Amino acid sequence: MPKQPELSVALLRGVNVGGKNILPMKELAALFVELGCRDVRTYIQSGNVVFRAAEPPRPEVLTARIAERFGIESPVILRTHSELAAVVTRQPFTPDPDGKLVHVMFLSGEPDADGMAKLDPRRSPPDEFAVIGLEIYLKTPQGAGNTKLTNAYFDSKLRVISTGRNWRTVLKLLEMTSTDPE
Helix, strand or coil: CCCCEEEEEEEECCCCEEEECCCCHHHHHHHHHHCCCEEEECCCCEEEEEEECCCCCHHHHHHHHHHHHCCCCCCCEEEHHCCCCCCCCCCCCCCCCCCEEEEEEECCCCCHHHHHCCCCCCCCEEEEEEECCCCCCECCCCCHCCCCCCHHHHHHHHHHCCEEEEHHHHHHHHHHCCCCCC
């Protein structure tokens, strides 16, 4: 019997945040099934879709189909279970007990050296960040709502698209991509 493809997660940016870009997760999951994905599950209302596919849909296809179906422009970033496991392993900060002050921003592509040179480590004290591979790790002791280290800041400097998740969500997505649905 051939080996099943690894579970992956689609991370949508900016859905169901502050009453904007309302996207029902059940309908989003149905879209993934229509695109040939199996074992589709969602996690919380902020656009996390776990799925399995021999040929995962490309992020730009997912973004276009979401816009077509729901009228929402939401960039999509994909990570496999193995990639998520590496994200957890590389995390440079000590997570807080609630998993809310450490965040990961997932990038759509590799930032170039010019963009990296434009990042200011003193932009939002006492917040810290580290760019490692295709992720930016953030530690925001005063909370994510009080930082100047935003998607817009990183996107403009690095010229890639980012979407963030708190540490608790990252760990839950790793767990969900580790196990087959029941």
